[in-house]
Amino acid sequence: MTDNTESDTDDRTMNYGKEHVNVYRTYATPLTGVREIPESAFDGKPNTLFGMEVRAQVEGDEFLPSFRDGDNSKVVATDSMKNFVLHHAGDYDGATVEGFLHYVGSEFLRTYDQMESVRMSADELAFDDRPVPDGEGNFEPSDLVFGVSDDESAFGEYYLTREDGEVVIEEQRSGVTGIELVKVKDNSFVGYVHDEYTTLPERENRTLYIGLDIFWTYDDPETARGETPEEYVPAEQVRDIAQVVFDERDVNSIQDLIYQIGLRVLERFPQLTEVSFEANNRTWLKVRDDMEGDAKVLREPPRPTGFQQFSMDRSDLAEEGAE
Numbered sequence: 096m097t098d099n100t101e102s103d104t105d106d107r108t109m110n111y112g113k114e115h116v117n118v119y120r121t122y123a124t125p126l127t128g129v130r131e132i133p134e135s136a137f138d139g140k141p142n143t144l145f146g147m148e149v150r151a152q153v154e155g156d157e158f159l160p161s162f163r164d165g166d167n168s169k170v171v172a173t174d175s176m177k178n179f180v181l182h183h184a185g186d187y188d189g190a191t192v193e194g195f196l197h198y199v200g201s202e203f204l205r206t207y208d209q210m211e212s213v214r215m216s217a218d219e220l221a222f223d224d225r226p227v228p229d230g231e232g233n234f235e236p237s238d239l240v241f242g243v244s245d246d247e248s249a250f251g252e253y254y255l256t257r258e259d260g261e262v263v264i265e266e267q268r269s270g271v272t273g274i275e276l277v278k279v280k281d282n283s284f285v286g287y288v289h290d291e292y293t294t295l296p297e298r299e300n301r302t303l304y305i306g307l308d309i310f311w312t313y314d315d316p317e318t319a320r321g322e323t324p325e326e327y328v329p330a331e332q333v334r335d336i337a338q339v340v341f342d343e344r345d346v347n348s349i350q351d352l353i354y355q356i357g358l359r360v361l362e363r364f365p366q367l368t369e370v371s372f373e374a375n376n377r378t379w380l381k382v383r384d385d386m387e388g389d390a391k392v393l394r395e396p397p398r399p400t401g402f403q404q405f406s407m408d409r410s411d412l413a414e415e416g417a418e
């Protein structure tokens with residue numbers, strides 16, 4: 096690097112932004128035309144209520160004077176960034192979290208020259224359908240009333256930069272976070288190292304409770320915007336794959352389970368390059384199992400908590416196919 100200004104800024108961490116920007120949009124564009132998969136009933140959503148908790152992080156050499164000299168002449172106040180995100184939620188005409196992030200991130204770069212790159216991420220703020228009588232003895236989802244959900248939610252992230260005046264995608268990541276699943280039986284944890292530190296008894300059949308976040312990247316990061324819905328991977332379908340694989344497989348560990356989920360995700364979605372996991376073990380402890388059949392009484396586990404992180408790509412699927 097020969098340019099002094101650049102060497103000043105290139106190697107250091109320098110960014111700022113706004114997080115926890117909660118935005119709610121009613122009557123957003125419905126998500127339609129997604130490809131259906133055998134593991135999921137999800138085929139789209141009306142987006143009558145489209146909520147997100149957004150994080151905007153901006154970078155650029157021209158922000159250095161604000162840190163070094165207290166010179167705010169190039170600083171876009173984070174309060175204005177919040178307003179920018181809220182305003183553009185009204186102009187977004189797409190149907191996905193990722194699409195909104197790409198749109199509003201690009202608008203930041205087009206509007207403010209001093210921003211060289213932006214990292215936009217968001218967690219969906221999800222709402223559930225609520226059933227109401229349809230007048231013919233059945234129930235249908237209300238068009239008007241929604242339940243506030245604290246279930247799993249979609250995640251999206253775009254890291255965008257400007258090259259020759261054009262917005263380009265540097266990184267992209269999608270996900271579904273906050274999955275919690277309990278399988279009451281047909282899980283084991285046996286065959287692990289037994290030494291002087293081991294107190295855990297081997298369990299041929301445990302009640303397994305997992306917390307799970309799943310992330311994925313596309314071969315073409317544009318696809319995550321959802322403009323071509325049949326190529327878009329909905330968080331709901333990935334969540335459903337996780338529960339179906341958990342139901343189907345008698346696994347010997349969380350490690351074993353997430354690998355199987357990853358294979359299925361890669362198999363269903365050839366447009367993905369990588370899938371990764373952050374899992375944790377919340378398995379309850381047995382109090383009693385002297386009742387009839389498989390019945391048990393269980394209690395919360397104490398801290399500390401075990402976790403697993405794992406990423407896999409198409410080479411894992413190819414290896415599996417070759418066996």
Ligand SMILES: O=c1[nH]c(=O)c2[nH]c(=O)[nH]c2[nH]1
Pocket residue numbers: 284295347348349350376401
């Ligand atoms: O699925 C599990 N994986 C582990 O590595 C582990 N370790 C442990 O104590 N319990 C479990 N469960």
